[in-house]
Amino acid sequence: MVFPANPFKPTAGVMPPVLIGRESISADFSEGLDDGPGAPDRLMLITGPRGSGNTVMLTELGLIAKKRHWIVIDETASAGLCDRLIARIAPQAGRVADATLKPAFMGLSLGELTFTPAMRPSTLRDAIAARLNSLGKGKGLLVTIDETQDASLEDMTAIATAAQHMLRENAEVAFVFAGLPSLTSDLLNAKVLTFLRRASIKELGDVSLVDVRLALARTIRHAGVSIDDPALDAATKATGGYPYMIQLAGYHMWRQARRRTEGPADTITIDDVRSGVEQARARLGEGVCAPVVKRLSDRSVDYLRAMAQDDGPSVTSEVAKRMHESMDYANIYRQRLLDEHIIAAVSRGKVDFAIPFLREYLRSMGE
Ligand SMILES: Nc1ncnc2c1ncn2[C@@H]1O[C@H](COP(=O)(O)OP(=O)(O)OP(=O)(O)O)[C@@H](O)[C@H]1O
Ligand SMILES: [Mg+2]
Structure with missing residues (x-):
């Protein structure tokens, strides 16, 4: 038998073979659409760290x-x-001249379609209204915005204003915003923040290992490849429930098994899992951790490396000591890292990494 095509998708934005542990979000959204205008899940805010x-x-x-x-x-x-x-x-363009749009478009050359900030909310509203008018009954318009944390205050204000109006008018619309967790604590303009806070907020955390195991088993065995329970357990554990790592580990252990010329065919062995996981960790470091670390100042990186000496949460006074600095000085970097959601304060005087596998990456940097 030819080894089947690799079903795992370790690529940003690409649908995994099984979307693990997110059923309740999908169900809430489906209900929101079915329940009609006014349903809370028609305005949703999804937050999660990179790769979640x-x-x-x-x-x-x-x-x-x-x-x-x-x-x-x-x-x-x-x-x-x-x-x-x-x-x-x-x-x-032809229908842009629609009566509902005219006022907002006046004085503009249609070719360039840029609007003064003051005009944007009403222009966006008019655009949505015009589009809804052109749709049949029961049909609606969903707008999704990814990487919302990168939106300018101006853009967010315009979108929030337009969305609020459309929702209030019971229009058949839904808005879903997604972004990094920092989004909810960012010092965005209070009005925008109030708008997003009122949304149905879904935090994408790690998925349960029970679900990971089931999905791995299903994906692998359905493709006609076998894997025994100890190998499956090892693979499951190595993912830590982190979605990107699930795809990376799955992909690399599959590839390892396919390329292997000795040993059982059509099988992912525990050795395949082990070397696959190792390759997956390396990729994770390059893809997720390296860009984060690269943006930081040397002293911020020193702070993180001092933390990485611990296997779990770090005591902040101990981190300062390892940096050979005063608590006050170390606190400057602690605060910056907290603000960027790279670390989190887990209890009084203790911090931990907020990015999956960053600890392992920092340790490997020192090798
Ligand atoms: N629920 C899930 N179950 C299994 N795999 C998943 C799940 N969610 C995402 N993945 C996989 O994780 C990887 C990252 O997904 P995605 O690109 O959507 O994350 P992201 O949060 O948008 O990350 P980034 O911040 O890099 O844009 C992809 O390979 C995707 O297939
Ligand atoms: Mg993304």
Whole structure:
């Protein structure tokens, strides 16, 4: 038999073979659409650290909406977000001249479609209204925004204002925002924050190892490859329930088994798991941890490396000692790292890593 194609998808934004542990979010969203305007889950905020599945969750919710014949507009926050949304939501240039849109578009050349900040909320509203008008009964419009933490205050204010109006008018709309956990504590403008706080907030944490094990077993065995229980247990444990690591570990152990020329064929052995996990960890370091560490100042990295000497939460006074600095000095870096959600205060005087596998990465840097 030819070893089957690798089912694991260790690529940002790519749907995994099994979307593990997110059933309740999908169910809440489905209900929100079915319950009609006013349902709380039509305004959702998804937060999770990198690699926890923010983007694929948006894709999944988009699929749910499409099944109900809704229009789905996916955008990623970056400069020009609101203008892009308007351009994509408003029907094509020909229909842009629609009566509802005219006032907002006056004095603009249609080619460039940029709006003064003051005009954006009403222009976005008009665009959504026009699009909804063109849809059949029962159909609606879902807008998803990824990487919301990167949105400018101006764009977020415009989108929040428009969304609030459409929701209040009982329009067939839904908005889902996804971003890093820092989003909810960021010093965004109070108005925007109030709007997002009122959303149904879903935090994407690690998924349960019981679910990971079931999904791994299903994915592997359904493809016609065997794996025994000890190998499955080892693979499950190595993922730590972190979604990106699940795909990475799955992918590399599969590849290891496929390339191996000796030993049992069509089987992922415990040795395949071990070397697959090792390769997965290396990839995780390059892909997730390295970009985080690269942005930090040398002293911030020193703080993290002092923490990495511990196997669990670190005592802050001990970290300062290891840095050969005063508590006051070390606290500056502790605060910066807390603000960036790289570490978290777990109890009085103790901090721990907030990014999966960062500890292991920092340790390997020193080798
Ligand atoms: N619930 C899940 N079960 C299994 N695998 C998942 C799950 N969610 C995401 N993944 C996998 O994890 C990886 C990361 O997913 P995704 O790109 O959606 O994360 P993200 O939070 O958007 O990360 P980033 O911040 O890098 O954009 C992908 O390989 C994806 O297939
Ligand atoms: Mg993403």
